[in-house]
Amino acid sequence: MTDLLIKLIPVFPLLAAIANGLAGSRWSHEIAHRLAWGSVGLSFLSTIGVFVDVLRTGAAHEVVAYQWIFGGDLTINLAYLVDPLTCVMLLVVTGVGFLIHVYSVGYMHGETGFTRFFTYMNLFMVSMLLLVMGNNYVVLFIGWEGVGLCSYLLIGYYYDKISAAKAASKAFVVNRIGDAGFLLAIFLVFINFHTLDYTKVFSQVGQLSPDMATVIALCLLVGAVGKSAQIPLYTWLPDAMEGPTPVSALIHAATMVTAGVYMIVRNHAIFDLSPTAMDIVGLIGGATALFAATIGLVQTDIKRVLAYSTVSQLGYMFLGCGIGAYTAAIFHLMTHAFFKALLFLSAGSVIHALGGEQDIRKMGGLSSKIPWTYRLFLIGTIAIAGIPPLAGFWSKDEIMAHAFTHHRYLLYGMAAAGAFLTAFYMFRLTYLTFYGHSRMDHHTEAHVHESPTVMIAPLTVLGALSLVGGFLGFPPEQGWLHHFLAPVVGAGGEHGVSTGLVLTLMMIATGIAFLGWGLAHYLYSISPATPARWAAMTEPVYRLLLNKYYVDELYDLLFVEPTKKLGLMLDWFDRTVIDGVVRAVGQLAELGAAGSTWVEKHVIYGGLNVIGYGNHLIARQWRQLQSGMVHHYAAIIVAGLFLLALVVQFIVQR
Amino acid sequence: MIPLSAYVAVSAILFITGLLGVLIRRNFIIVLMAVEIMLNAANINLVAFSHYLESMAGQLVALFVIAIAAGEAAVGLAIIIVVFRGKISTNVDEMSLLKW
Numbered sequence: 001m002t003d004l005l006i007k008l009i010p011v012f013p014l015l016a017a018i019a020n021g022l023a024g025s026r027w028s029h030e031i032a033h034r035l036a037w038g039s040v041g042l043s044f045l046s047t048i049g050v051f052v053d054v055l056r057t058g059a060a061h062e063v064v065a066y067q068w069i070f071g072g073d074l075t076i077n078l079a080y081l082v083d084p085l086t087c088v089m090l091l092v093v094t095g096v097g098f099l100i101h102v103y104s105v106g107y108m109h110g111e112t113g114f115t116r117f118f119t120y121m122n123l124f125m126v127s128m129l130l131l132v133m134g135n136n137y138v139v140l141f142i143g144w145e146g147v148g149l150c151s152y153l154l155i156g157y158y159y160d161k162i163s164a165a166k167a168a169s170k171a172f173v174v175n176r177i178g179d180a181g182f183l184l185a186i187f188l189v190f191i192n193f194h195t196l197d198y199t200k201v202f203s204q205v206g207q208l209s210p211d212m213a214t215v216i217a218l219c220l221l222v223g224a225v226g227k228s229a230q231i232p233l234y235t236w237l238p239d240a241m242e243g244p245t246p247v248s249a250l251i252h253a254a255t256m257v258t259a260g261v262y263m264i265v266r267n268h269a270i271f272d273l274s275p276t277a278m279d280i281v282g283l284i285g286g287a288t289a290l291f292a293a294t295i296g297l298v299q300t301d302i303k304r305v306l307a308y309s310t311v312s313q314l315g316y317m318f319l320g321c322g323i324g325a326y327t328a329a330i331f332h333l334m335t336h337a338f339f340k341a342l343l344f345l346s347a348g349s350v351i352h353a354l355g356g357e358q359d360i361r362k363m364g365g366l367s368s369k370i371p372w373t374y375r376l377f378l379i380g381t382i383a384i385a386g387i388p389p390l391a392g393f394w395s396k397d398e399i400m401a402h403a404f405t406h407h408r409y410l411l412y413g414m415a416a417a418g419a420f421l422t423a424f425y426m427f428r429l430t431y432l433t434f435y436g437h438s439r440m441d442h443h444t445e446a447h448v449h450e451s452p453t454v455m456i457a458p459l460t461v462l463g464a465l466s467l468v469g470g471f472l473g474f475p476p477e478q479g480w481l482h483h484f485l486a487p488v489v490g491a492g493g494e495h496g497v498s499t500g501l502v503l504t505l506m507m508i509a510t511g512i513a514f515l516g517w518g519l520a521h522y523l524y525s526i527s528p529a530t531p532a533r534w535a536a537m538t539e540p541v542y543r544l545l546l547n548k549y550y551v552d553e554l555y556d557l558l559f560v561e562p563t564k565k566l567g568l569m570l571d572w573f574d575r576t577v578i579d580g581v582v583r584a585v586g587q588l589a590e591l592g593a594a595g596s597t598w599v600e601k602h603v604i605y606g607g608l609n610v611i612g613y614g615n616h617l618i619a620r621q622w623r624q625l626q627s628g629m630v631h632h633y634a635a636i637i638v639a640g641l642f643l644l645a646l647v648v649q650f651i652v653q654r
Numbered sequence: 655m656i657p658l659s660a661y662v663a664v665s666a667i668l669f670i671t672g673l674l675g676v677l678i679r680r681n682f683i684i685v686l687m688a689v690e691i692m693l694n695a696a697n698i699n700l701v702a703f704s705h706y707l708e709s710m711a712g713q714l715v716a717l718f719v720i721a722i723a724a725g726e727a728a729v730g731l732a733i734i735i736v737v738f739r740g741k742i743s744t745n746v747d748e749m750s751l752l753k754w
Contacts, residue, residue, distance in 0.1 A: 631747075635677055638673060
């Protein structure tokens, strides 16, 4: 039963995607969206069924759906592994995915390509489910590429907009770098273990030499860094906000970008063998958490602030992986999925209310006009800022506490600074959007309206999850989630940490969050003139942040432009040298052909004509012999007879 | 006893007569008759040598020749009649359709 349910989970959205993709244009939007969210809802129900079973028995299920590639010592099945880790990911993906699908019905209402949107979304769900459910690297990779493709398609959803098309290509190309690393890692795993199944690989992972483990882990890390938008491959994620807001919420906040974290946790057996790789993971995570947060401070596009915040929060998850706090990383992944989806969707609701406006400088004073959106956005903000008892506090605090108790003070410092900045910029966003006086133009202001129930309802569920989701991991290190995940990632940290220290760290974290809130409150509510003055005071820094450290420009200069120049050069080479050679050969052949034509016409035809004409002349003489008169023939016969007689007489007889 | 040479001489005279008839005369029927004369000259020769050599082979061949001559005359006369119907002439010189 459970096996069947597991097999069915990805089938529902696949069928919906096929149906909508092939015939969606023939039926109404009503049918299309019902198919889409209905199928994801069925997946969610199946997931709950599977989850209950796993919860009850505690056993991991390995289900072969289809024997795919086999031969020699290579066997690759389309097979699923459902263990507690997969269960958590499945619940997040299908649960949040379902809510976002429902929300999209309202948000995308009246858009052109409504059916196309839901087809891509369902396709994304299939890929994401394959990614988290696969029992081997190949299925993981298929899902990995599938989500990348759907991300590309959905970022470029408004494909007639140049910036969207460019952002889509950018996301796709940057992800290719990461995928190349991931692919190398898969090859290395196969070379070393002669199998690609997780269970077999991890059971004999001990044979791996430390150097090889480091290499594999780093290759995996390259893949994870690309997919999860970490330094140095994070630049695509902020640009990915060109897609519709539900896409940003589902793909670029809640699920796809966390695939890198999932992959590292799934492969933690390999990472555990290599302290070097772990240090690099932690450092990348910490650096990204801090770095992206500083950029988020000054951005003015509501979705871009959230995008940088996503990059930053993903940094926390990597940091957690890097210090071995895998449960905490997954915990943060889960709570982040709740509150970031909530934030993005309420931001979408704001954008919807304002008729497409995304610039927070042109908002303000919305709290009374769209009260539900405001309340839910505030819940999200408090959750991400890390104020207890909301979801974000527990998971983020656990990562930070883990870093502190394991004496990774540098990482702790980065995380703490990042947490302060997170609280600050998120409250800045809230204040600029919902408080103060309105900065909208009159036309927009007259049309501000609360979003329909179909959008608010999913938001409410996400809001509730953001409120209480953190208690899944309560008390810290000993929560339900930790026990549930223990079979996969091993028991949590050692228990030598005193409760006093844990409480102190919690209080510090809370204090940091409140400090960020307080600063935002001072700057954007009490003394609104101060931010501009500070910006003027620290002009160079402000400008640096506003331009995102010029990283895009740097990459343009270092990679994009040289590549383009190389392309132009190759183009020139192709046009002049290669085409030149081809053309020369062509001309030569043409010349040769002309020469042979002349020779044929004048020499060969001439020769043939001479022979023919000669024959003709000779024949004209000889045909006179044939007079047609019997006498002549008879005379010639007689003459021949006499000649013969003479010959006999004079030559033979002698 | 008439010597062999006499038979051969008569045969030769007859053959020359027939040959000249074929070469000189223009009337188709005359030419045909001349050919008959030449055949009969050959027959005389055959029979004479048959008797002289005391072998029946020559006389047998002579009988064959007579039979062929009869066939030849029949076919030749038929051709002449067809030609005569078409051209109202039995002049051999006017029959030159087989030339180039």
